[in-house]
Amino acid sequence: MKIALIDYGGGNVMSVKNALLRIGQSPQIIRSPENLFQFDKVIFPGQGAAGQAMKALIEREFINPLQYLTVPFLGICLGLQLLFERSEENETEGLGLVQGCTKRLTSEPLKIPHMGWNAVKYLGKNPLFEGIPDESYFYFVHSFAAPIIEETCGITFYDTPFSSAIQKNNFFGVQFHPEKSGEVGLRLLNNFLQL
Amino acid sequence: MNIIPAIDLMEGRCVRLKKGDFGQATFYPQTPIDMAKRLQKMGYEWLHIIDLDGAREGKSKNQQTIREILSQTTLNIQVGGGIRRLEDISIFLQMGVARVILGSVALKAPEVIQEAIHRFGTNRIVVSMDIRDDQAIWISGWQEGIKITPPEFTRKMQKIGVHTILCTAIECDGMMQGPDVSLYKKLAMEFPQIDWIAAGGVGSFADRKKLESAGVHSAVMGKAFYEGSNLAKRIIPCLDVNQGRVVKGIQFTDLCDAGDPVELARRYDAEGADELVFLDITATSDKRAMVADLARHVAQTISIPFTIGGGIKSMEDIQAALGAGADKISIESAAVLNPELISEASRYFGSQAIVISVSPKRVLGQLKWEVIIKGGRENTGRDLWEFLKEMQARGAGEILLNSIDEDGKEKGYDLELLRAASDILTIPLIASSGAGELEHFYEGIVKGGADAVLAASVFHSGKFHVADVKHYLDERRVNVRL
Numbered sequence: 116m117k118i119a120l121i122d123y124g125g126g127n128v129m130s131v132k133n134a135l136l137r138i139g140q141s142p143q144i145i146r147s148p149e150n151l152f153q154f155d156k157v158i159f160p161g162q163g164a165a166g167q168a169m170k171a172l173i174e175r176e177f178i179n180p181l182q183y184l185t186v187p188f189l190g191i192c193l194g195l196q197l198l199f200e201r202s203e204e205n206e207t208e209g210l211g212l213v214q215g216c217t218k219r220l221t222s223e224p225l226k227i228p229h230m231g232w233n234a235v236k237y238l239g240k241n242p243l244f245e246g247i248p249d250e251s252y253f254y255f256v257h258s259f260a261a262p263i264i265e266e267t268c269g270i271t272f273y274d275t276p277f278s279s280a281i282q283k284n285n286f287f288g289v290q291f292h293p294e295k296s297g298e299v300g301l302r303l304l305n306n307f308l309q310l
Numbered sequence: 311m312n313i314i315p316a317i318d319l320m321e322g323r324c325v326r327l328k329k330g331d332f333g334q335a336t337f338y339p340q341t342p343i344d345m346a347k348r349l350q351k352m353g354y355e356w357l358h359i360i361d362l363d364g365a366r367e368g369k370s371k372n373q374q375t376i377r378e379i380l381s382q383t384t385l386n387i388q389v390g391g392g393i394r395r396l397e398d399i400s401i402f403l404q405m406g407v408a409r410v411i412l413g414s415v416a417l418k419a420p421e422v423i424q425e426a427i428h429r430f431g432t433n434r435i436v437v438s439m440d441i442r443d444d445q446a447i448w449i450s451g452w453q454e455g456i457k458i459t460p461p462e463f464t465r466k467m468q469k470i471g472v473h474t475i476l477c478t479a480i481e482c483d484g485m486m487q488g489p490d491v492s493l494y495k496k497l498a499m500e501f502p503q504i505d506w507i508a509a510g511g512v513g514s515f516a517d518r519k520k521l522e523s524a525g526v527h528s529a530v531m532g533k534a535f536y537e538g539s540n541l542a543k544r545i546i547p548c549l550d551v552n553q554g555r556v557v558k559g560i561q562f563t564d565l566c567d568a569g570d571p572v573e574l575a576r577r578y579d580a581e582g583a584d585e586l587v588f589l590d591i592t593a594t595s596d597k598r599a600m601v602a603d604l605a606r607h608v609a610q611t612i613s614i615p616f617t618i619g620g621g622i623k624s625m626e627d628i629q630a631a632l633g634a635g636a637d638k639i640s641i642e643s644a645a646v647l648n649p650e651l652i653s654e655a656s657r658y659f660g661s662q663a664i665v666i667s668v669s670p671k672r673v674l675g676q677l678k679w680e681v682i683i684k685g686g687r688e689n690t691g692r693d694l695w696e697f698l699k700e701m702q703a704r705g706a707g708e709i710l711l712n713s714i715d716e717d718g719k720e721k722g723y724d725l726e727l728l729r730a731a732s733d734i735l736t737i738p739l740i741a742s743s744g745a746g747e748l749e750h751f752y753e754g755i756v757k758g759g760a761d762a763v764l765a766a767s768v769f770h771s772g773k774f775h776v777a778d779v780k781h782y783l784d785e786r787r788v789n790v791r792l
Contacts, residue, residue: 252791
């Protein structure tokens with residue numbers, strides 16, 4: 116299986132690569148979209164600020180190829196947030212594949228970033244969570260979060276509930292870091308690769 | 311289990327009160343309608359509304375809001391707060407509210423309950439019973455206690471036709487320590503015909519499972535729902551590494567090489583550690599390369615987050631460690647000597663990657679601590695609180711709080727130090743230094759207010775496994791990832 120890991124210069128590509136290696140896959144790190152259509156799966160590990168990430172994606176001419184992708188796509192953390200129309204962070208336009216705007220988590224009385232292990236409650240059945248018990252704990256690190264929308268398939272509670280997993284057609288997004296979520300995280304990555 | 315999310319309304323807005331004090335109200339940014347719609351979208355079928363104006367003044371200012379929620383959602387709504395007269399009950403029920411919750415009136419004028427059941431049906435009447443100890447029911451905003459035991463009261467209510475009782479354990483409410491499961495179990499066993507609704511402290515998913523097995527099939531979830539108590543407290547083994555070997559008595563007999571940090575990391579990962587901290591104390595000129603090398607090996611082995619620290623002084627050091635796969639770096643002496651580094655690093659790498667490790671020493675006889683650096687060798691004379699505030703303002707993501715006074719003693723964390731630090735910090739706090747018994751972890755979290763607890767020797771010596779600590783905490787209703 117050919118797996119592309121998009122490196123836009125800011126993400127924690129190595130962690131995701133390590134996790135994939137652990138489940139017996141050898142992903143290819145790509146920095147330009149030229150061969151994007153040759154891959155069976157595309158993973159976008161996001162970390163850092165939305166503005167910077169979108170700028171890098173635009174400069175590297177990823178926007179269009181990503182929007183027209185037909186193979187399964189997994190956006191991680193910022194990778195989920197950028198699937199939305201907009202992000203409040205740096206007032207950034209996203210890829211616009213799903214409707215809505217990601218917003219800053221309100222701090223008082225909570226600590227920001229939302230960092231640590233939190234539970235994901237499923238909304239309906241999703242192949243990403245196959246074999247993983249509902250309300251399992253995953254590792255989160257983020258200060259912005261996506262609203263609950265039609266495409267939400269996992270919810271997590273922090274200051275208010277937010278979308279911790281979404282799916283629209285071949286586009287999947289998770290707010291947590293499966294690559295840092297121990298066994299269940301590896302299972303989720305494996306599930307994605309089985310799609 | 312039927313989870314009933316709760317919202318408190320005041321003047322048409324969602325509000326949260328601290329310990330029932332009207333002077334300490336926090337309004338939520340979302341409108342009640344948005345909140346209700348979202349809850350419906352999330353699959354909830356019921357909504358529990360407390361009309362605080364009604365409770366306080368005996369006159370509701372929220373009927374319009376409730377009407378709007380009813381017209382814009384299909385949620386079943388139960389309303390409580392100052393409802394005492396048949397007319398009020400009738401107004402709410404005619405509006406389309408599924409059931410009303412009656413509190414003080416049940417004790418003071420049970421005939422009203424009886425009449426309401428007769429007129430509207432028992433399914434539309436919920437009696438609430440707020441318990442502080444086993445001897446009394448509390449009413450009127452928990453200001454007034456009436457001497458009657460919960461079973462006596464329940465028997466009385468059952469006799470006049472009540473079917474549904476909402477039981478709140480006052481001590482658990484808003485404390486996020488989990489519900490009093492044994493209380494509900496007793497009541498549900500003695501009164502199986504009553505449909506019990508639990509309230510107070512119901513937060514984590516584990517809580518709900520326990521309630522369900524106790525025979526309670528509905529629970530009102532309030533504060534936890536808004537405040538995200540599902541974020542687990544973290545248990546963090548710490549590994550001191552010198553020349554590529556873990557130091558501080560490692561006594562695992564089943565490891566081929568007990569001193570190998572990577573092998574030990576794998577073990578702690580398997581035991582359920584939530585995170586690991588590596589502290590490289592090697593004194594060598596090619597330190598940066600050694601740290602990066604360690605980070606690379608660990609990153610290839612475990613799939614939980616880890617922090618690496620020890621002599622990190624520059625942006626280049628940080629880049630090397632993070633680039634090799636560490637999730638966070640921890641900085642100690644350099645944060646004091648070159649605080650600008652913290653600002654620059656958090657801007658560039660993000661706050662979440664920057665942990666400040668600090669080792670305070672108490673000023674004898676005072677509630678005051680000074681920052682010590684260079685492995686305990688140099689007292690900077692800096693006031694700890696002022697230093698922590700500066701680090702937070704500069705963008706530090708987390709504070710790892712050691713204690714020179716308690717380190718290595720295994721007598722427990724310095725709880726006064728932790729509590730004072732957690733009161734001033736808005737970023738996560740990791741308790742370190744002093745864990746020797748299971749209860750120390752519990753105290754660090756519950757009394758000290760720590761978000762994570764770190765220990766080294768008790769784990770390395772095999773005195774406890776990470777899982778032992780987690781089970782201990784779980785039994786005491788601290789939310790951990792099991």
